[in-house]
Amino acid sequence: MPQRKTQPQRASAPGRRRELLSLAAEVFAAHGYDATTVRRIADEAGMLAGSLYYHFDSKESMLDEILSTFLDELWEGYDTVLAAGLGPRETIEALVTESFREIDRHRAAVAIYQKESRQLAAQPRFRYLTVSQERFERAWLGTLERGVADGCFRADLDVRLAYRFVRDTVWVAASWYRPGGGHTPEEIARQYLSMVLDGIAVRA
Amino acid sequence: MPQRKTQPQRASAPGRRRELLSLAAEVFAAHGYDATTVRRIADEAGMLAGSLYYHFDSKESMLDEILSTFLDELWEGYDTVLAAGLGPRETIEALVTESFREIDRHRAAVAIYQKESRQLAAQPRFRYLTVSQERFERAWLGTLERGVADGCFRADLDVRLAYRFVRDTVWVAASWYRPGGGHTPEEIARQYLSMVLDGIAVRA
Amino acid sequence: MPQRKTQPQRASAPGRRRELLSLAAEVFAAHGYDATTVRRIADEAGMLAGSLYYHFDSKESMLDEILSTFLDELWEGYDTVLAAGLGPRETIEALVTESFREIDRHRAAVAIYQKESRQLAAQPRFRYLTVSQERFERAWLGTLERGVADGCFRADLDVRLAYRFVRDTVWVAASWYRPGGGHTPEEIARQYLSMVLDGIAVRA
Amino acid sequence: MPQRKTQPQRASAPGRRRELLSLAAEVFAAHGYDATTVRRIADEAGMLAGSLYYHFDSKESMLDEILSTFLDELWEGYDTVLAAGLGPRETIEALVTESFREIDRHRAAVAIYQKESRQLAAQPRFRYLTVSQERFERAWLGTLERGVADGCFRADLDVRLAYRFVRDTVWVAASWYRPGGGHTPEEIARQYLSMVLDGIAVRA
DNA sequence: CATGAATGAGTCTTCATTCAT
DNA sequence: CATGAATGAAGACTCATTCAT
Numbered sequence: 001m002p003q004r005k006t007q008p009q010r011a012s013a014p015g016r017r018r019e020l021l022s023l024a025a026e027v028f029a030a031h032g033y034d035a036t037t038v039r040r041i042a043d044e045a046g047m048l049a050g051s052l053y054y055h056f057d058s059k060e061s062m063l064d065e066i067l068s069t070f071l072d073e074l075w076e077g078y079d080t081v082l083a084a085g086l087g088p089r090e091t092i093e094a095l096v097t098e099s100f101r102e103i104d105r106h107r108a109a110v111a112i113y114q115k116e117s118r119q120l121a122a123q124p125r126f127r128y129l130t131v132s133q134e135r136f137e138r139a140w141l142g143t144l145e146r147g148v149a150d151g152c153f154r155a156d157l158d159v160r161l162a163y164r165f166v167r168d169t170v171w172v173a174a175s176w177y178r179p180g181g182g183h184t185p186e187e188i189a190r191q192y193l194s195m196v197l198d199g200i201a202v203r204a
Numbered sequence: 205m206p207q208r209k210t211q212p213q214r215a216s217a218p219g220r221r222r223e224l225l226s227l228a229a230e231v232f233a234a235h236g237y238d239a240t241t242v243r244r245i246a247d248e249a250g251m252l253a254g255s256l257y258y259h260f261d262s263k264e265s266m267l268d269e270i271l272s273t274f275l276d277e278l279w280e281g282y283d284t285v286l287a288a289g290l291g292p293r294e295t296i297e298a299l300v301t302e303s304f305r306e307i308d309r310h311r312a313a314v315a316i317y318q319k320e321s322r323q324l325a326a327q328p329r330f331r332y333l334t335v336s337q338e339r340f341e342r343a344w345l346g347t348l349e350r351g352v353a354d355g356c357f358r359a360d361l362d363v364r365l366a367y368r369f370v371r372d373t374v375w376v377a378a379s380w381y382r383p384g385g386g387h388t389p390e391e392i393a394r395q396y397l398s399m400v401l402d403g404i405a406v407r408a
Numbered sequence: 409m410p411q412r413k414t415q416p417q418r419a420s421a422p423g424r425r426r427e428l429l430s431l432a433a434e435v436f437a438a439h440g441y442d443a444t445t446v447r448r449i450a451d452e453a454g455m456l457a458g459s460l461y462y463h464f465d466s467k468e469s470m471l472d473e474i475l476s477t478f479l480d481e482l483w484e485g486y487d488t489v490l491a492a493g494l495g496p497r498e499t500i501e502a503l504v505t506e507s508f509r510e511i512d513r514h515r516a517a518v519a520i521y522q523k524e525s526r527q528l529a530a531q532p533r534f535r536y537l538t539v540s541q542e543r544f545e546r547a548w549l550g551t552l553e554r555g556v557a558d559g560c561f562r563a564d565l566d567v568r569l570a571y572r573f574v575r576d577t578v579w580v581a582a583s584w585y586r587p588g589g590g591h592t593p594e595e596i597a598r599q600y601l602s603m604v605l606d607g608i609a610v611r612a
Numbered sequence: 613m614p615q616r617k618t619q620p621q622r623a624s625a626p627g628r629r630r631e632l633l634s635l636a637a638e639v640f641a642a643h644g645y646d647a648t649t650v651r652r653i654a655d656e657a658g659m660l661a662g663s664l665y666y667h668f669d670s671k672e673s674m675l676d677e678i679l680s681t682f683l684d685e686l687w688e689g690y691d692t693v694l695a696a697g698l699g700p701r702e703t704i705e706a707l708v709t710e711s712f713r714e715i716d717r718h719r720a721a722v723a724i725y726q727k728e729s730r731q732l733a734a735q736p737r738f739r740y741l742t743v744s745q746e747r748f749e750r751a752w753l754g755t756l757e758r759g760v761a762d763g764c765f766r767a768d769l770d771v772r773l774a775y776r777f778v779r780d781t782v783w784v785a786a787s788w789y790r791p792g793g794g795h796t797p798e799e800i801a802r803q804y805l806s807m808v809l810d811g812i813a814v815r816a
Numbered sequence: 817c818a819t820g821a822a823t824g825a826g827t828c829t830t831c832a833t834t835c836a837t
Numbered sequence: 838c839a840t841g842a843a844t845g846a847a848g849a850c851t852c853a854t855t856c857a858t
Contacts, residue, residue, distance in 0.1 A: 013820085032323060034238040038849060051822050053850065089405065115319060118379075119236060144404075153404050161387075161395050162404055164380060165373060172372040175322075183365075191365050199403035200348075200357050200366055201293065220838095242832060254834075255839045263832065424817095440731060442646040446853060458855075459818045467853065497813065523727060526787075527644060552812075561812050569803050570812055576784040577777060583730075584776060591773075599773050607811035608756075608765050608774055609701065625841085650828060663843050665829065 020045055020055055025066045025108035033063055033116050070109035071132050074102050082139055088147030096170055096193050100185035103174045110174035140167060166196055224249055224259055229270045229312035237267060237320050274313035275336050278306050286343055292351030300374055300397055304389035307378045314378035344371060370400055428453055428463055433474045433516035441471060441524050478517035479540050482510050490547055496555030504578055504601055508593035511582045518582035548575060574604055632657055632667055637678045637720035645675055645728050676737060682721035683744050686714050694751060700759030708782055708805055712797035715786045722786035752779060778808055
């Protein structure tokens, strides 16, 4: 039986594993990590609480795998965008669009990330959250600064504030976004970009 | 509207009470409500866990009082704005400014609200969170719609999306805002409004 | 006398069986019976925990077989000595020497016996430990008493105390003895006997 | 209320604390540390399992305190003996006597020590067991060597073997010793010393 | 013979809460 | 007002064991 070395600890059919993680992510997102009992996840999976430990070695390691899988995929997308050599405005557009696509694909993980990452980042095990966040900041902040230098973004903005503004604006969407709810990620991205770039007020 | 709860069985100096609540809010905000133990709060207050129960009848009732106090004050400010008969744009400006002022005054409570309100709203005791949220939505959404009708806001926007955009944009700030950190609430409000209303891109 | 247990439901090559038992004994001795997980033994054997149940019907039955096998062999040796019609001093010498030989052959089993027998003896299944212990006591105590009567052992000793002294003195050696470590069992026996019989002090 | 700084974590009446530890020691000694459930100890103390955690922060910390308290007292006694400037034979006599006194006072702790110290010593928290053991070895071994040099102990002995012989001989007694059982520690010590020093055989 | 997956009972531990003093 | 001690319910996790494949 193929034992993928990628799999941590005991091997379990990669399919089952992913299925369980997806389930867990859903529950974590809905009720919060702390408030979610292992039993709740097991119930949802139709097994007993203890049985989950055949697949994962702790509740925390499920969380870990959910978040790191999400971040891996996120950075794959981001890196492609950042390597494309686009201008600042196009880069922002592409990043925002990519972000909404990730929200679409990993809604639960994103919601968990939003809610728990600050606390988690303090633990050594989740150091990578901090690392990712710093890369994130450099990417966005750098692009905004290039844009200001370029003259395509307004020069009178506090760039750090603008960074937070854009960042939050996008990611909080995960808290209300429901996939298959009329809007495709691309549509939402377009609308958001329109607001972020040009504002909601009518031009004078 | 936050319900007036029966005041704690035994009376305690209102000063001490407020002090304890403020402390609790700080800890809840820093570590999350669930993750905060009553003992932690008591430690911070220099007393034993059991002693807190002289002042409050439960951990939940502390949370309740923190949130309802905050919402009471928030609505006082909002109601003044909404009753002032301003135009849509000025109303938005005033609401955003008022919001940042509340974040300044009740940072901890706002952070807690952001993180926990969704779960809490499910409990009967915290129904007022839902009520408040609905009033909130009516106020903002109505103003935006009036603005579109007026012609001062762009007609091509999805108003619900715009509502979420503005709402989130403002309140998430509580997660990084530190009072006394160089920016007054009014300054931040001005910058945010500039971005929200006119966008970050340079006008064509 | 160790009871002949029903051999495991399904047959398994006696070689493999002994190998597994030897492995299990080693792990039990090293970490304690309770602290040893079935999985640990299986790991050591290069199989999964569940697979052990093809060979044995429980963790306890492995322990049982380890101990009873050891005691069977021990008594074979002891009985030969006791039937040889030696004098008290020579009997003691032969028993001690035989004991060190058993420690050499069954180090792990002896260590387990030392550590766990008291608790185990309470269970019906391990009654034979008590039985063996009583025979043991009769053999040693009787020999010592004969020796005192004979005049070859000192008359001023508390015989029960002397019994415990000799008994413990010998068997605890299993806790530090490492086979192939410079001393043959016979050498150690000779040294121990020299100390037990003549003391460590220089004769006046 | 006097809060002795000597007390770890939460203060609890030193009396109660000692009482609980003594109880726990008894149960650990009787059933083994691993096999003893926290609930069992609590039962014995007439409280619920969770309540123990008001006094101690873990099962392990109870064990720790039991063992370290014992070792502290043991070394107090030993150090007095070792500092007294006695000859080798008198030192051995004094150490053995002191040991039986400690067995009398701390029977449970000694039994636990005998059974668990080897495993425990591997954990960093119990490093002091190893340290103590090394000091122990130096004290006994050194005395024996001095005695051999002096000519009061036999020159033909393997000193390391003799060390183990004496050491084990004494301490294993904890496994069968019952205080108030006819023998005072001093009596037992005298008998043991007589055997260890002069042997059980009649002088040629 | 062995694996993979699960069971179910039990363990340690945490924590909000109570209450006599 | 506060302490000290305890309760009791719940939670994460472990592990021997089972069994279909």
